[in-house]
Amino acid sequence: MKQQSPLQLFVEDLDVTFGSGSTATHALKKLSLSLHHGESLGLVGESGSGKSTLAKVLTGIYGFDSGRAVVAGHELTPGRRKPLKDRRALQMIPQDPYSSLSPRRTAGQTIAEALDPKGADTKKHRATVIEWLERVELPPESADKYPYEFSGGQRQRIAIARALCINPKIIIADEITSALDLSVQAEVLDLLGQLRRELELTMIFISHNLAVVRHVSDRVAVLFHGELMEEGDAEAVFRNPQAEYTRQLLNSVPGRPGFNLRPDRAAA
Numbered sequence: 001m002k003q004q005s006p007l008q009l010f011v012e013d014l015d016v017t018f019g020s021g022s023t024a025t026h027a028l029k030k031l032s033l034s035l036h037h038g039e040s041l042g043l044v045g046e047s048g049s050g051k052s053t054l055a056k057v058l059t060g061i062y063g064f065d066s067g068r069a070v071v072a073g074h075e076l077t078p079g080r081r082k083p084l085k086d087r088r089a090l091q092m093i094p095q096d097p098y099s100s101l102s103p104r105r106t107a108g109q110t111i112a113e114a115l116d117p118k119g120a121d122t123k124k125h126r127a128t129v130i131e132w133l134e135r136v137e138l139p140p141e142s143a144d145k146y147p148y149e150f151s152g153g154q155r156q157r158i159a160i161a162r163a164l165c166i167n168p169k170i171i172i173a174d175e176i177t178s179a180l181d182l183s184v185q186a187e188v189l190d191l192l193g194q195l196r197r198e199l200e201l202t203m204i205f206i207s208h209n210l211a212v213v214r215h216v217s218d219r220v221a222v223l224f225h226g227e228l229m230e231e232g233d234a235e236a237v238f239r240n241p242q243a244e245y246t247r248q249l250l251n252s253v254p255g256r257p258g259f260n261l262r263p264d265r266a267a268a
């Protein structure tokens with residue numbers, strides 16, 4: 001089934017360099033990846049391997065030197081950054097629920113603004129806002145509360161509602177659970193997985209935590225110093241890694257074998 005669904009995201013020979021001369025950083029090297037409609041790809045690799053750079057190129061926050069990138073039918077062109085105009089093509093769920101929500105806006109205003117960036121008429125969008133709060137399992141009265149009144153997990157639910165309420169084709173979740181307590185991580189991941197299936201979203205899920213990646217990904221891509229080391233079906237890669245670097249990453253997972261989402265419980 002999945003093989004037959006159309007390509008939603010496509011990257012070929014993508015090259016990104018920051019700076020020039022002896023201080024240049026070659027952040028992505030001839031990277032090629034593709035995702036079909038409805039698939040989720042876990043992007044893993046140590047700090048500095050280029051994961052966020054890829055996310056930022058795909059959203060148009062960063063430009064790229066050469067290669068091709070097609071995002072939900074929009075071809076990005078090499079050169080300087082050019083933010084994607086079609087907000088429904090791709091939405092990003094950011095890492096930090098503490099800084100990504102404006103402290104001066106209620107949850108309702110935040111979601112209404114995503115629905116209607118020009119108007120942001122909260123009353124007009126009230127019903128849709130409440131519907132989305134319910135979809136992320138927050139009570140309707142949350143609409144009138146400010147970020148400081150929510151826990152970290154609840155704020156991340158609001159960030160998920162803000163990203164998904166416009167019905168994007170692709171979402172990129174960049175370390176969205178790393179700032180959360182272990183007990184809350186699994187709840188947020190289960191919610192995201194459920195919404196992803198309902199909405200048939202295509203997703204790139206970036207994380208250092210291989211247990212988290214295994215929980216939400218159909219496929220996995222392993223980056224090292226901007227290069228793709230290995231890519232394939234998540235279970236196949238995790239069970240039988242082909243690249244030495246993937247084996248090293250797996251060996252560093254606390255409490256393997258099942259990659260428990262709560263390694264503290266698995267370590268015994």
Ligand SMILES: Nc1ncnc2c1ncn2[C@@H]1O[C@H](COP(=O)(O)OP(=O)(O)OP(=O)(O)O)[C@@H](O)[C@H]1O
Nearest residue numbers: 018019025027045046047048049050051052053054
């Ligand atoms: N705006 C920038 N200017 C200069 N160098 C950058 C910039 N953004 C990223 N880099 C460099 O590109 C490389 C890849 O960084 P990137 O943030 O994509 O890695 P990452 O895998 O997402 O790391 P982390 O897991 O720590 O977020 C790093 O060497 C980083 O220092």
